[in-house]
Amino acid sequence: MKQVNLFGELQETEKPEPLRKQKFKTMQQIHGTNNNEICKTCIHAKSIEFAKVYWKCELWKLSHSSATDIRLKNTACGRWEQK
Secondary structure, three states: OEEEOOOOOEEEOOOOOOOOOOOOOOHHHHHOEEEEEEHHHEOOEEEEEOOOEEEEEOOOOOOOOHHHOOOOOOEEEOOOOEO
């Protein structure tokens, strides 16, 4: 790829790498799974109410983004604790 520099000369440049979106890992990917339980029965599952109810895990990043929402029917992670 060629580009004109500040002095009007053609200069060879490297092709920039495309930007990558950050992919969040789930608690199950980090801590393994507890196949006998679901997130709904865990003490760390908390609801946050705005216009509707959003479920978050206390052990995970708490943000206002849908990227950190949890599904209550998911298989529990290895850090699951009884309510």
